[in-house]
């Protein structure tokens with residue numbers, strides 16, 4: 167199995183979200199970056215499990231600047247064999263997907279595994295675009311992934327149940343919670359990661375189709391209105407008469 | 413020039429999220445002086461109510477299955493036939509499956525998870541949430557062709573009172589490379605799927621153990637609500653995984669979210685902070701969730717919930 171795992175970085179989940187003066191860029195000052203949880207906990211770990219049982223290689227790919235390095239080293243410490251960074255800005259989803267597709271084209275990957283979404287941009291868009299650019303089948307939001315001969319067998323939660331999907335390899339998959347369990351890198355992994363190959367490739371030609379006009383913060387919530395626990399039953403009337411939600 | 417909207421249906425009926433996408437497309441068509449055509453797979457009776465939601469035409473195909481490549485070819489063929497320059501989907505499973513492919517094929521700028529109608533006063537700017545609901549971004553789309561997915565329960569439906577002209581449609585779809593082997597239904601007490609629920613009762617580790625979920629389910633039943641939970645609760649196996657909401661679970665935007673014994677960690681809030689009204693029940697007055705709440709009860713869940721159940725029961729029988 168030759169697997170490519172798409173690894174993006176994301177601000178640590180407890181980061182303060184702030185923007186630059188003209189409100190067009192995320193203010194990275196003092197922000198700690200982590201591997202996007204869906205990419206790390208589910209995509210990468212499941213790829214490693216498949217490699218452990220079926221043999222093969224796990225390569226990670228990231229599209230971004232040199233500041234991506236710590237995040238890539240973390241992925242290597244967890245167990246990826248080697249890593250690629252496409253030296254290009256994360257301009258928009260189609261641009262990023264074009265970079266991933268340009269690298270993967272013709273290299274014979276059986277599976278391209280992405281996360282369900284980045285926790286920064288929450289697009290759930292890049293993997294589907296990669297699939298289309300490479301003319302491959304696509305299964306989004308998979309909670310389980312196994313290999314059966316020349317097919318991937320996947321599960322996905324749909325309203326009221328679970329669907330079992332069979333997809334011909336090669337395939338692009340986005341991983342949701344349940345596909346694997348988080349792995350904490352050990353000391354050996356961290357040491358090994360320092361010398362594992364990290365290849366930097368130049369950006370391919372691709373167009374940028376969207377731009378951030380402005381970021382803003384959501385309107386602040388009004389103060390919470392407290393109801394005494396002894397009068398809890400009043401809440402139902404308030405929800406009906408005032409909030410008008412029931 | 414036209415706007416094409418993909419309207420997903422389940423057994424012949426269109427869920428609210430599909431009607432919202434159609435209404436969004438129709439309103440955009442109106443402000444930009446063009447028409448709105450809807451596309452669906454599988455049989456529907458009449459126009460399935462899509463005319464009411466604003467579609468002037470409805471293309472019906474008999475495509476079975478949900479292979480993303482076949483669906484993409486279908487949407488592209490319909491877009492070409494209608495000369496559509498904007499294609500709209502709901503930001504649901506179907507939208508996530510097909511919209512990115514369509515955008516990539518067309519080289520179209522895409523905004524996923526729009527929460528408002530585009531601002532076309534100068535350029536074409538679409539609003540969406542980013543950083544798991546902690547911020548908002550206005551995205552300018554610079555390409556002539558555009559793809560938008562619309563966040564469910566965020567833009568509403570405007571009924572226009574019309575009927576759509578129904579037409580059958582087919583296209584060369586090629587082979588399917590993915591197949592659904594089986595569908596397992598998981599019992600859901602009241603059959604209200606969480607992502608579509610208007611009312612949600614949710615509980616966390618404060619409930620102490622799975623044996624105490626009876627009161628949560630009872631309250632949900634009295635209100636006609638779906639149930640949800642925090643992540644540790646599904647991780648320990650007190651509740652099924654599909655109930656887990658938050659950054660790493662599902663994102664919901666119900667009209668009412670009642671959080672019981674949940675501390676309100678930022679990763680939990682990320683999945684629920686789009687809810688219209690939030691009620692928090694927690695015995696700790698310092699619980700961070702109260703900062704995000706509209707109504708709060710500081711108290712022991714095991715005393716408060718029975719009172720809520722009783723009041724909900726009376727409310728129900730009085731109506």
Ligand SMILES: Cc1cc2nc3c(=O)[nH]c(=O)nc-3n(C[C@H](O)[C@H](O)[C@H](O)COP(=O)(O)OP(=O)(O)OC[C@H]3O[C@@H](n4cnc5c(N)ncnc54)[C@H](O)[C@@H]3O)c2cc1C
Nearest residue numbers: 616617618642643658659660673674675677679695696713
């Ligand atoms: C990267 C990352 C992603 C994460 N994703 C998610 C996610 O998607 N969803 C999610 O939920 N969490 C997520 N978490 C975990 C999150 O940080 C919290 O740990 C979790 O939400 C806490 O769950 P809880 O509120 O049920 O439990 P606790 O934090 O233990 O809170 C229990 C609450 O119950 C109250 N309580 C106790 N007894 C009673 C009583 N008798 N009556 C009333 N109240 C009582 C307590 O005061 C307390 O506030 C994530 C964490 C990380 C690091």
Ligand SMILES: Nc1ncnc2c1ncn2[C@@H]1O[C@H](COP(=O)(O)O)[C@@H](O)[C@H]1O
Nearest residue numbers: 172174229280281283284289290291292
């Ligand atoms: N800059 C990037 N480099 C590598 N992979 C990425 C990048 N951005 C997004 N991805 C992958 O695409 C998935 C979905 O991203 P998004 O469409 O932004 O929600 C992520 O979970 C990653 O697996």
